[in-house]
Amino acid sequence: MNTANTDDLFLRPVSVEAALAALGDQAVLVAGGTWVMRAPLRGESIDRVFVSLSGIAHMHAISHDTEFLRLGALVTHDGLGACTRNLPEMGALMQAATMSANPAIRSTATLGGNICAVGFPAADLVPALIALDARFEVQTQTGPETVNVATYLQSGAYRGGKEILTTILIPRQTGRSAHARALLRKAGEYPVANVSAFIGLNADNVIETVRIAVGALEATPKRWHGLETALKGLPFSTAAAEKAHDHLDEFAPRDSTDAPGWYRLRVLPGLVGQAFATIADHMLEGA
């Protein structure tokens, strides 16, 4: 590492504007640091200017009203787990935040880092955000912008590295959600596959709104549109999750050293079943 002038190697701006101004070609944004610090293990250089966001106060903030849950991008997994605990429709996010990684990582790793980690296919929070139809507030060089989670992901994390994800907005909505993940061990590692589901029912217990997101299967998490279409209009039951078997051809699962693609695909219907069972339990508790 270059140690010629350490002041220029680690910047601590206290405003988003100052952080944006510091973002040169050789700079990297640092939130919790848990992804950036592992760059050498991925064969990437860490010899870049670190722009730490931790001094920007409002990026740690959490608030909610009848319209949105507003989360600063620096909210940690622990903070996320705590603030969503009593918000019934946020179950997927609460589970994803409290089940991922391990306690020491959950106290450090951030929501924004989970979204913006380049080349990280197994994020747990991102499928939950997709299922909950989140929007992102992004500060760009030309001003603030609000984008839907799907649009943001399609355009690639960081979208060129010249902007900063500052706030995650999650609409308050009537319904329940859950997250399920498959691991090779019981806990403490990245998921082979994960599923987040949001279900909204009408008065007759029929599925009116359904969003199902799948992560870790492909390079980027995505909606399971075929399954959603098949489920919409059906009475809600855990048996409805069986429909997942009929729509596996929407995915091109990735092979990697931890699991082959065929295995990731095989566990998927079971994960949908788990998520539906959790939602059913929560509905009973809330009834």
Next chain:
Amino acid sequence: MPVTFTLNGQQRQFSGDPRASLLDALRRDFRLTGTKDVCGEGFCGACLVYIDGVPKVSCLLPIGALEGSKVTTIEGVGARETLTPVQQAFEDFDVVQCGMCFPGMVLTVTHFLQTNPRPSRDDVKSALVGNICRCTGYERIIDAVMSLHNSAEGPE
């Protein structure tokens, strides 16, 4: 400008590359080798320290982010002459094998028992999910923790 922080109760400064991990700084610059360098990616917990009282893995913390923080390593837990209740229980139950995971285990368990003084066996397993014992001595580790939960004295 050096990074200034409190290390085991003493104010210290670090003048090297602020992008270096706290783990490297502790071992190479401050000679606190109780913090172990094992997986380097946050999975094993051998490099665990407290930052402002919260357990974190030092391998993934750039030291530049620690300006003004209070860092506690295994060397700063308890008094030098006596073992803490967690350390004593680990010794009593003869659970230490190679020893690489134990500084992290002690810190995790100590913090966990402060907020969960009467845990179940499953609670202890969940708390230790980020501390890997390559010697696989988990059951005796959990026995030792449960002995503290059952004791009248409890953890400090």
